[in-house]
Amino acid sequence: MTQNGGLKSFSTNMSPPSKAIVYERHGSPDYVTRVVELPPVEVRENDVCVRMIAAPINPSDINQIEGVYPVRPSVPAIGGLEGVGEVYTVGPRVKSLSPGDWVIPSPLSSGTWQTYVVKEESAWHRIDKRCPIEYAATITVNPLTALRMLEDFVDLKPGDSVVQNGATSMVGQCIIQLARLRGIYSINIIRDRDGSDEAKEKLKALGADYVFSESQLNVKNFKSLLGNTPEPTLGFNCVGGNAASLVLKTLREGGTMVTYGAMSKKPITASTSSFIFKDISLRGFWLHKWMNLEKVKECRKMVDYLIGLARDGKLKYETELVPFEDFASAFDKALGKRGSHPKQVLRF
Amino acid sequence: MTQNGGLKSFSTNMSPPSKAIVYERHGSPDYVTRVVELPPVEVRENDVCVRMIAAPINPSDINQIEGVYPVRPSVPAIGGLEGVGEVYTVGPRVKSLSPGDWVIPSPLSSGTWQTYVVKEESAWHRIDKRCPIEYAATITVNPLTALRMLEDFVDLKPGDSVVQNGATSMVGQCIIQLARLRGIYSINIIRDRDGSDEAKEKLKALGADYVFSESQLNVKNFKSLLGNTPEPTLGFNCVGGNAASLVLKTLREGGTMVTYGAMSKKPITASTSSFIFKDISLRGFWLHKWMNLEKVKECRKMVDYLIGLARDGKLKYETELVPFEDFASAFDKALGKRGSHPKQVLRF
Known part of the structure; x- marks a missing residue:
């Protein structure tokens, strides 16, 4: 999976260096975000290192950066709450995931706007690779909200x-x-x-x-x-x-x-x-509140249902894949500065 | 119980003539209501004729007369939804009530602003005569609303x-x-x-x-x-x-x-x-909706609880007893025309 042989020179228990969209203070995303090169981090024995494939820009991401969301991350912080990636390396005690698997953070966890993400095995959920990446990257925040609201009230x-x-x-x-x-x-x-x-x-x-x-x-x-x-x-x-x-x-x-x-x-x-x-x-309804840790199993079951619908063409919505390097223009579109646009999805 | 021996000249299965506050069209109560003398009505075998003692003027009574309440009685109609009275005569098949009992309409039923009311036995609920009349007359609309709202949500x-x-x-x-x-x-x-x-x-x-x-x-x-x-x-x-x-x-x-x-x-x-x-x-919350016929038993049990509290001085609120003849001034006060006043209760 490495596109750059140089990465191999790192110890096998270290991630590759990562490029991340970081904000060091709260404010409008087009002003306060920039790409930062992050050094390799340790992949501990229960950790999984994931090479991100795609991650969307949701309104809640923007509000978090603006500092107007009830959950206000301490800065500096890496943006993004959902996305899809491919398992790159796994720690020696990881049993359920292998390199090449497609995974999403489930429940949602912050920091998906970067090229390599290291989190514990339990933070990741393997999904069906037949699902198109733009759906796999966006299946939780919006489709799951729709599903829960139809079921819960x-x-x-x-x-x-x-x-x-x-x-x-x-x-x-x-x-x-x-x-x-x-x-x-x-x-x-x-x-x-x-x-x-x-x-x-x-x-x-x-x-x-x-x-x-x-x-x-x-x-x-x-x-x-x-x-x-x-x-x-x-x-x-x-x-x-x-x-x-x-x-x-x-x-x-x-x-x-x-x-x-x-x-x-x-x-x-x-x-x-x-x-x-x-x-x-x-x-x-606030997905963030619903999706507390006690709901992990229920949440993943529903994600699988939605991934299956997207895979089979039974759940459709418009997205626009944007190369990671062009994130500034994706922000402009997500902020509505250039009229109405489909959901912006960063392609790593 | 008869204050007027002349009433006895009516057949025993007829009520005495009744004086009622009637509205023949919808509008402001001080304009559209008047006292009407109603002829005796038949007291059928399951009926109970009640001599009303007291009945309040509630905002919902006023709104019904104004025609702005969702339940819009057809006119002409007699005002009033709650009150207390004394059983005057009973039909031959009535088992649970006897002359001299104090009763309230339960669930609420319209037409309490009159001196004699005839309704089926099942429409009346006997209450403890040790409860002061101003509380007995007003126990359902407001106290029961308070109790239900504390319990139901x-x-x-x-x-x-x-x-x-x-x-x-x-x-x-x-x-x-x-x-x-x-x-x-x-x-x-x-x-x-x-x-x-x-x-x-x-x-x-x-x-x-x-x-x-x-x-x-x-x-x-x-x-x-x-x-x-x-x-x-x-x-x-x-x-x-x-x-x-x-x-x-x-x-x-x-x-x-x-x-x-x-x-x-x-x-x-x-x-x-x-x-x-x-x-x-x-x-x-709307008591009218809650108090459908299926809730009669539950409703009466709670009324008894509230009547007991009022009897024991554990539930207090201000009321002003006004002679029936002075109903016009009671309306003025209930409509807020003369500043703030306690709940107006007509005394028959």
């Missing part, structure tokens, strides 16, 4: 429906497909913007039953738009503001809205009567 | 705490006392207004552990005000607006806020991060 049955805003987001795309696989209708809300017709067609191609722009639902008789589809018992909000209000008004009596994102940076406003008389519940 | 243990706004309301006063009886601390929020010091002392006399005006909590270091009291897991909101935000910010991670009223008529606004990272849940 309401007991959905085939024929039920869900409603969501921010439907073009990666979680949104996953919800559409995972709902469809369960026989659950999805009602999807997107922003009013140029190209929204194209966005609607894309979501419908993924299996969306209904896609509305916000203005289409901002009408009194919106229920007539939904035909015979049952009113949704569960809604997802990653936007806030008016887009959250639209999810709330679409929910049926006794329904639950789960908030997992804040794209508009606007709060959620709900009438008192929606709680008292419509019996609406508002909840929140 | 979070598994509270002695030493836990709850937070509420609108603490001077009747439900608020009941929450303070029912919490105290369970060894649960109460943190209470009231409006900034003239006389708030006096209101604080009154609530403390009922057992409130902390009473703050809104402005006292509108500070960054509000946690220091609570000493070693554990952060509340459960909060109650009957106000909305800023007062609801204060409940939310006082709650601990994973806490639940239950909305049961809308005194400010302002909506509830919450940040997305309070859902995602603080894991707050927002719920609602």
Whole structure:
């Protein structure tokens, strides 16, 4: 696996030197991050050294660098929470993994934006190598959030429906497909913007039953738009503001809205009567909290399920592979500086 | 029991004529209500005719008359949902009730604002006559709401705490006392207004552990005000607006806020991060929904518990008994036209 014979001159219990995207203070990623060459580190007897293949730039990565995430790493820190890599070397007591295996950190652990990562065997989960790398690199943060939110709040049955805003987001795309696989209708809300017709067609191609722009639902008789589809018992909000209000008004009596994102940076406003008389519940979901160590087994089982769907072409979403060297332009795109772009995935 | 021998001239299976507060259209109670003399009605074999003793004017009564309540009676209708009365006559197949018993409609049923009410035996629940009439007349709508909200959302243990706004309301006063009886601390929020010091002392006399005006909590270091009291897991909101935000910010991670009223008529606004990272849940409570027929037994058991507390002086709240003839002034007070007044209870 070594591309550079020189690496062999290190002791076998040392990793190769690594290139990492590091931030030494909190701030906007395009200002505070830089590539640092890190010296070899020891691969102890239970450790596995992984050569990273690909790792995405997620909003939570950006927020961590900005220092506005509730989990604030001490600096200097290496960015990245998920990704996929190939086992490079293993410590002498490692049993379950061998060089050449594909692995992901599971549960998520920080520091995936580097060429070589050394962590204990227990931190890694081997995955099916038939899964395309852009999916393997991104299977946890967004698809697992979609899966958990469909499972954890309401007991959905085939024929039920869900409603969501921010439907073009990666979680949104996953919800559409995972709902469809369960026989659950999805009602999807997107922003009013140029190209929204194209966005609607894309979501419908993924299996969306209904896609509305916000203005289409901002009408009194919106229920007539939904035909015979049952009113949704569960809604997802990653936007806030008016887009959250639209999810709330679409929910049926006794329904639950789960908030997992804040794209508009606007709060959620709900009438008192929606709680008292419509019996609406508002909840929140944060994968980081769910994914505590007690959930490792459950988490990996679900990751395997999602990896299998991606491998078989049953779970699709757009990503853009960007060479590691071009990380600065990937940040610009991830920060929205160049308009709308697919999820940026660094290719090492 | 008859104050008027003339009533005896009616057949024994007819009620006496009744005076009722009736509204023939929806609108403000002081405009649309009037006293109507109703002719005798048949007391069928399973019916019980009750001479009403007292019945309160609750906000939900007013909203029903206004036509803004989700349950909109068809007009003309008799006002009132709760109250206490004395059994006057019973039909021949009635087994459980006898003339002279004190009864309340349980579950709640409409039409208590009249001098004689005829309903089936199963609609009435006999209560302990040692309970003062102003408590017997008001035990269901407000005290039962307080009790259910303490029981139904979070598994509270002695030493836990709850937070509420609108603490001077009747439900608020009941929450303070029912919490105290369970060894649960109460943190209470009231409006900034003239006389708030006096209101604080009154609530403390009922057992409130902390009473703050809104402005006292509108500070960054509000946690220091609570000493070693554990952060509340459960909060109650009957106000909305800023007062609801204060409940939310006082709650601990994973806490639940239950909305049961809308005194400010302002909506509830919450940040997305309070859902995602603080894991707050927002719920609602509506006694009307809870009190469906399946809950009759449970409901009556709890009413008996509350009646017992009131009888023993362990549950107190302010009421003002007003002669039935003066109902117009009672409406004015209940509508807040003459400043702040205790709960108005019509005395027949």
